[in-house]
Amino acid sequence: MGMRRLLESFNHAINGIIYAVRTQRNMKIHTVGAVIVLLSCFFIDVSKVEFLILALTITSVFVAEMINTAIEAAIDLNTNYYHPLAKVAKNTAAGAVLITAINAVLVGYIIFWDKLEEISYGVVHKMKNSEPYMIFIALVIVSLATVIIKAIYGEGTPLKGGMPSGHSALAFSISTAISLITEEPICIILAYLMAFITAQSRVDSEVHSVFEVIVGALLGVLLTLLIFTIFKL
Numbered sequence: 001m002g003m004r005r006l007l008e009s010f011n012h013a014i015n016g017i018i019y020a021v022r023t024q025r026n027m028k029i030h031t032v033g034a035v036i037v038l039l040s041c042f043f044i045d046v047s048k049v050e051f052l053i054l055a056l057t058i059t060s061v062f063v064a065e066m067i068n069t070a071i072e073a074a075i076d077l078n079t080n081y082y083h084p085l086a087k088v089a090k091n092t093a094a095g096a097v098l099i100t101a102i103n104a105v106l107v108g109y110i111i112f113w114d115k116l117e118e119i120s121y122g123v124v125h126k127m128k129n130s131e132p133y134m135i136f137i138a139l140v141i142v143s144l145a146t147v148i149i150k151a152i153y154g155e156g157t158p159l160k161g162g163m164p165s166g167h168s169a170l171a172f173s174i175s176t177a178i179s180l181i182t183e184e185p186i187c188i189i190l191a192y193l194m195a196f197i198t199a200q201s202r203v204d205s206e207v208h209s210v211f212e213v214i215v216g217a218l219l220g221v222l223l224t225l226l227i228f229t230i231f232k233l
Contacts, residue, residue, distance in 0.1 A: 017066070025209070028211050030058075046111070054107065057100075057107045058104065061097070061101055061104050064097045064099075065097050068093040068096065068097050071090065071093040072090055072093070075089055075090060138227045138228070139170060139174065139177075141227055142173045145169075146169050149163065150162045163212050164213075164215040165207075165213045167198055167201075167202055167216070168198065168208070168214075168217045169216040170220060171198040172199070173220035175191035175194070178191040179191060180224075199213045199216070
């Protein structure tokens, strides 16, 4: 009987985690960020102490977000009208999540910056000498990857809606490619500004959610970097 209750408690806890990831936009963003950080540990020389710090930092962000979700659910359950104290409770819980997120960015910067600087210098130098036609190669591959992912998720159409945002992926792919073949700061800034405006327009028109736009942007940036790196090795 005791073992059964223990298993049930584990099931309830896991259901709580799944609910938070499935319903909370920020939790999805935290999850994607955590996966990227953990995967990067396989390619970058991270010590045991640094990995422990990263693990504790990621855990603190997840815990803070889940506590925030629990507080919001408890308040909504007991309050079906506006109350200033309910607002204070929600804002304070959200502030706790913000503090842990800022701390996570700081920890990531301290641990990864020096390691990435040595690796990225040589890679970026090679990319700067890439041919302009590689932009079209990157766009084709990003487009194909977007269509494939949309087919897997089964949402939206190839040109509208669904996961991820194709417009955001292509816009950020173009911006990243421009930043890799030019050394003019104003061109790079304007390219990413136009990409951001494109992504924002997809959210404002309610065609995509913020999460879908972020995933699309990351897909465009990472695939473009990968393509330029492979072709210049």
